[in-house]
Amino acid sequence: MTQSYAASRDTTEGKVFTVTGGDWDQVTSGIDPLTDERIVVNMGPQHPSTHGVLRLVLELEGETVTEARPVIGYLHTGIEKSIEYRNWVQGSTFVTRMDYLAPMHNELGYALAVEKLLGIEEQITERATTIRVLMTELNRISSHLVWLATTGMELGAISMMLYGFREREYILDIFEEASGLRMNHAYIRPGGLAQDIPDSVVRKTREFLTYLPKKLKEYEDMLSGQPIWHERTKGVAVLDVTGCLALGITGPVLRAAGLGWDLRKTMPYLGYETYDFEVPTATTADVWGRYEVRLAEIRESMKIVEQALDRLKPGPVVIADKKIAWPAQLAIGVDGMGNSLEHVAKIMGQSMESLIHHFKLVTEGFRVPAGQVYVSIEAPRGELGVHAVSDGGTRPYRVHYREPSFVNLQAIPAMAEGALLADVIAGGASLDPVMGGCDR
Amino acid sequence: MTDVNPVPAGASTGAPAEYPPSTRAGKGLFGVAGTGDTSGFGGLVRQRPPVVTPPRPFGGYLDEVYDALEEAYPQFGDAIERVDVHRGELTLHIAPERIAEVCRVMRDDPALRFELCSSVSGVDYLGSDERRLHVAYQLTSMTFRRRVRLEVGVTPDAPEVPSVTSIYPTADWQERETYDMFGVIFVGHPNLTRILMPDDWEGHPQRKDYPLGGVPVEYKGAEIPPPDARRTYQ
16 A cells, blocks of 8 residues: 555554555645535436436536536437438438437428439328328327426426327327327328328317317426416526527427417428418417417417318328339338238239339439538428438439538537526426437 | 430430439439449449429529619629529529628618528539539528528639638638538638547548448358448449
């Protein structure tokens, strides 16, 4: 044992070592705990209140945040790079994994972009478009439910977390019934849908529409009148319209600041102009306003879902053009989604041409005319933009996602600096960032 | 620019050409052209995007945007290098050193009012453009509900582009991502550091000459090559 770490002295019982340990005495003597309260705190990346792996470097003066710096990239998986080595249809299975709480929106943005590059927007069938609306609106509800659940938990309402995830499970069941998967569906594909929805989806969705309003009422009974919820949300993390526009913040955060900018209304796609719904706004520009806007949006989405269900007419769900449409009739089997048995019997036993066509389209894929497009849709978190570039080949040349989570997270310093540490949690949660989408 | 893959006589199946001739889509089933080699051992060949200067009018609001910018911006002739209209979208190719000025005019002019910079992203046109690193700015006018794309191109040796963060603060992280992924240096950016990749990472992963880095996978005794080494269909 070296003397520098443990001084020793001789006693009647023998040698006694006094372990001091490094230079902590010098370190602590350099800080005056009474006057110097400035500390730098790393919140995250593994923190239960950061919606994934978001790291916030906070400089604190007591309980007040003087400087906040978000650090991202912990969930970067190079999806945009990987897509460039797969064909256009395979891209759906990549983009759906970006924002894992809104996979349908990721797929929809990608499908719309590829269809625009192909110039086949007019050929997408009516039933496919209606089901796309149905699925994305259900996804919006499920995403907002998760927001409500996680934000409730982060602000101390643990029961809200259980309720929100419980109701979301109904929607995931509907997705599973339609696509075979609870998440990462690859259901909306360039040219249409992976397969038609069974009747049970319509039945389950109608059941859900009667079930959810009662639950929404319960959430409001629990949160809206509760003093703690008011204290934690009202006047917290305020960001006005000017701040939102400068920082590029869209979605519920912008609408809670008072600007009713919703791409479904302002730049409609999928025929949203023919649906009857409102764009909820608030004027408080704080966490409370975002809570109210999201709750109201769940109700508006339910209205759209109902209208979409009423409009569902039998018909094809993939484009008629055989050069683009997936050759197999996909079906949900006991082990998930796959080629239908009739299709396999046909290509393996009856038609050589069908086999060649299937093989060519599945392995090589279709060519997309060269050019670039930017398509944006209203995702649960704001404007989801897809910048897709084709060089005329069978693989995407470049696909970039303008992820609302990525852009919106820039608002954290503006919201957090000068506020209390506890409000960083509320403000960050109110942006509803999903790190899978942010880092891609 | 010339076509890197000229179509030999008789290789086309004679199907009606629906798209501009510099693309191979729309010719025959699956766009077979060139040698007709479908074995895939021809190697992975990237094709150049087409350069088609569109005739006026462009259609829709695109002419209004173009004319308003021409009127509001005195250096219009110097700054605009090329105009593309594709699928109803207007792309203005800007001289790199002018991009910040153009953005300011686009934002402030009452006839333009592109208040929101929706997206900034890079594209690497390796082998098809001398100034291969492109940055695309998607601007949105909330007042007029219009969209327009500005694009600049720089070389990897001199990848400097003026930052637009002073005009659109939202471009902050998006420029950092473009720097991280493509190595475009945004001059005047307050904090141009890597954002998605680790700080000590070398190289810019989204460049086309940056390998994907896949590893072969064994499946039922056969070795499946990584995606970037698989054969491709020509």
